Amino acid sequence: MSDELDIYKRQGFAHVLGIGAAPALVIVDFVQGFTDPAHFGGGNIAAAIECTVSLLELARARGWPVAHTRVVYADDGSDVGVFASKVPSLRTLVESSELSRIVPSLTPIAGELVIRKRQASAFFHTELAGWLAFRRVDTLFVAGCTTSGCVRATVVDSCANNFRTIVATDCVGDRAIGPHEANLFDMGQKYADLMSVAEIKASVGDNGPV
Amino acid sequence: MSDELDIYKRQGFAHVLGIGAAPALVIVDFVQGFTDPAHFGGGNIAAAIECTVSLLELARARGWPVAHTRVVYADDGSDVGVFASKVPSLRTLVESSELSRIVPSLTPIAGELVIRKRQASAFFHTELAGWLAFRRVDTLFVAGCTTSGCVRATVVDSCANNFRTIVATDCVGDRAIGPHEANLFDMGQKYADLMSVAEIKASVGDNGPV
């Protein structure tokens, strides 16, 4: 496959965006339902949550805006549409369900935005873009799950909304590794930079963005 | 990989959406610049264009609304953002460039919508969703390129906008086959049905929608 992929280089993909002056962090769908393989979990999701704990600490220490997302459907199913028709098990993610609760190690604190969403992207018909613009954010670090689902959709929309987008590679996880890696490739070529938490920490260093 | 992917079945993905009562067709970015491997082309894109000719004929014969997209940036680069920073060669796709012209075999006719876009998705900050709603469309067939780029982004947004979404599998193409197949997998699991042109023709038959 590596030979085949040389075409991306020849056609001018994958330039580095870099970290701007004002980063924020969005943590996508790290809720209880995605920790358990009996529901939506599996693969490397548990490891990604563990790794996100330290990225969240960094963000809080730096004072970066932090947003969390949860998938929440109405109890009566009144807001079910195509996505929850394609994947009907999503309908279990109602407000009162334990499955839609953010995992304890990443519990939001006051001032952090908690977004209820019904679609894959954290931006689609949510307040996220305006919330970031209000804070003059120019760079969005993305953690969460799944890499091939809600993370990918969020990253494409973050790019489209003109935020420099950086996928924290060890803070995103998926129920299966093939799609995880395929989507990291796509995102790194077209929409975002790929950096590990260690690389992010080294980059922002002591002189990095506040 | 097939063992690994059993988890999707166990977790309830990939239900069939089916074709609704009012289909439309969107053809994503089949412009000159994507026919030539020296620019953005390669892989199975030429074959996908060829196959789309017959899908477009079907749509026109049935009277389905048809929309085409082109990537077009301003001549002075005033509208360049993150996407065209990540992939700077996109900036060559200006209004006057031959590269941004729709391929001759798929030339739009009067009444078909031609969308200028700057982002991957045919829906992002374009008139497409409202144009489909105005026609009471409930089902969107998607052709175009690339499968791992603008087609994928369009399909995710089509689902989010609540159109039953059907990827015409032999009418979408990519510069490299690995990402093409990986993205067909993701779309078929989460956002869309996958059907060949032959399957679409058989399904709409003589008693199908309009």
Place this chain on the structure above:
Amino acid sequence: MSDELDIYKRQGFAHVLGIGAAPALVIVDFVQGFTDPAHFGGGNIAAAIECTVSLLELARARGWPVAHTRVVYADDGSDVGVFASKVPSLRTLVESSELSRIVPSLTPIAGELVIRKRQASAFFHTELAGWLAFRRVDTLFVAGCTTSGCVRATVVDSCANNFRTIVATDCVGDRAIGPHEANLFDMGQKYADLMSVAEIKASVGDNGPV
């Protein structure tokens, strides 16, 4: 003023849109906080709520999709932006506040959509447009308050989203009558038809849209 306004007629405004084949009803912000002049109420809002009861009965009898909106900000103020900076009293409308509860006479029933919003428009960064598209709605009746605020913003966006938009003139209210009337004028010229509940009932009659 009537002489001055002749220019609208000469320039071709105010054509009739008419009721289409598939109506829905949206009721904007008829919550407790807008019934009390000590908070956001006053003017003709109480009368508009009273009149909306019969419009809601009609919608339910016909099986039209019904959506309700509430303004809801986060308890910790994390989602306050420009709108709630311009009008800081909006911040009192939190989930747990009685002020943000829909008035008893218009209590939603199962299957009706209840939209939490932070901005004036019922469409802005909410699921409303997609929810209507999913139901193939082509016509949106609008009730609610205030005429010069959230109703006007909702009507402009309904038009932009390509729904035939009809303001139920006696089902919209405002804290002051001058702005109420000025905004009915603007909406009737540019974005929507104006009909009383009696006119709506007469139009849909026994042979009207289901």
Place this chain on the structure above:
Amino acid sequence: MSDELDIYKRQGFAHVLGIGAAPALVIVDFVQGFTDPAHFGGGNIAAAIECTVSLLELARARGWPVAHTRVVYADDGSDVGVFASKVPSLRTLVESSELSRIVPSLTPIAGELVIRKRQASAFFHTELAGWLAFRRVDTLFVAGCTTSGCVRATVVDSCANNFRTIVATDCVGDRAIGPHEANLFDMGQKYADLMSVAEIKASVGDNGPV
């Protein structure tokens, strides 16, 4: 009417947003068709254009991002929807028409964004919000016409997108003065600050935002 409007003060409207750190200017629909009362012009629009010349000079001198909008429909009418059904004369505003050309005194220069739009708001399904976010703009000055139409719609969306919004009161115009004044009132109460060009110049002074 002034007595009636006291209720706005009592309920906590019309707080001052103020000018932030990074302003931009949007000029809405100052095109040839809005200069002529035989098409969409009249009232105080000519005076507003004249006044906008000096505001544009200020913006350019300060290096503020500048965006212009034009209403442009497709030659074949393929993108006509509800708005151009309510106001059919809008359909004359096609790409090749002199009517859709920006007035000579406000001709865009390289680097300024020129937005084609089909709806009232300069933000609705256009690239404007992302273009401003990419430049980390926090304050949007609004000029253009008509006050009761595209300016109002743009201001409501600017507020919803979380830009501090300032209507340049002598740079917005309308075909009739009643709606002009009614809409200035609404915008000043709920969505934006109102400042004359002289006040803007005095505020940014020599120590104002770059």
